Amino acid sequence: MCAVTDQFDGLLTDFSDEVLVDSAMLGDHAAFDVIVRRYGPHLYRFARRLVTSESDVDDIVQETCVAAWRQLPGFQRRSSIKTWLFAICSRKIADVHRKVGSCAADVDGLRDEVDTRLRDPSEEVCGTAFLDALEAELDRLPLRQRAAWVLREVEGMTYPQIAVVLELSPDAVRGQHTRARRNLGLALDRWR
Template sequence: MTTASGGGRIADAGDDALLRAAALGDREAFEVVVHRYGPPLHRYARRLVANEADAADVVQATFIAAWRQLATFQGRSSLKTWLFSICSHKITDNYRVKRAQPIDDQLMEAIPAPQRSSDPFTAASNTAFLAALEAALAELPYRQRASWVLREIESMTFPEIGTALDMSPDAARGHHFRATATLRTRLERWQ
C-alpha cells in the first residue's frame, strides 16, 4: 500500500494526499478518510440525533455525500471541516424527517465516565452531574448545542465551527457563548 505520491503507507498519508487520491477514484484512500474521521463524526452526530441508529445513518450519508462530491471539493476548508459541514447538513435532514424526537440515555456515551470513587457520594454526584449535563444539552437549540459540542468535545476552532454549521465564526462564537451561559445557569448547583 503506497500513497498517491508514491512513498509510504496510504494510512499515513496526509489529508490533502488522501483527497487527491480519492478524487481520482482511489477507494483505498477514501477508506482511510472514513477510518480517520468516522469516529469523531459519529461522536458529533450521536450527540445531536435521537439514537444510535440515526447517528450511524447520518455518518453513512455524510460519507456517501463526500464521495460523490470529492471532484467538486474546492479546498476552501480542511477535510475535517468539510466533513463536519456535510454531517451538519445530514443532521438537519434527519431532524426534518424525524421532527426532533427526544434524545435517549446514550447522548453522552463518548464523554469519559467520571473517575471511579470509593466514596459513594462522589460517585453518585458524578453520575448525577452527567445526567444533568445531558438533560441541559438536550434542551439547547440545535445551533447552540452543535456549537458547544464541536468546541468542547471535538476541539474545533470557531472558524471551523462556522464553516461546519454554515455561519460566520462570530456567530459560532455567539452560539457557543449562549450555550455555555445557559449550561452554567442550569448546572449551577455543581459549580
C-alpha cells in the same frame, strides 16, 4: 494478495489528509477509506450527541460518507477535509431534525471520559449525576447551540472551523457557543 493490500492500506494511514484527498480525488477508493476510518468515529460521536435514534446516527454517518465521495471532485480545499466532512454531517443531522422535529443529545460517551480512578464514591456518584444533568440540559438547547457546544467542547474545533460546519460566521458561532455555555451554566449552577 490480501496481505499485500493490507500492507498497502497500512502505509496509506501514514499519509497526510492532503495526500489522501489528492489520491481519492483521482478515484483511489483505498485513500478515501483511510479518510473515512480517520474521521468516521468523530462524525459518529458528533451525530450521536445530536440525534437520539441509533439507526438515524448510522444512516447519517453512512450518508455523509457517500455524499463526501460523490462531492469529492468539487472539494475546493477552502477548509480541511475534517471540517468539510463535519459540514456534510451537520446538514444530514439537520435533515433528520427537520423530519423528526426534535433531537436529543446523548452524553453517554462523556461518561467514558469520567476519571474512573476516583477514590471517593460520593465524588463518583456526583460525577454521574452531573453528566445526567448535563445530558438533560443539552437536550433543552436549540440545535445550533447544542452543535456549537459539542463541536467546541467535545471535538475541540475552532470557531472558524465550526463556522464552516454550521454554515455561520465565526462571530455567530461564538454567539451560539456563548449562549449555550451561559444556558448550561445557569441550569447547572448547583454543580459549581
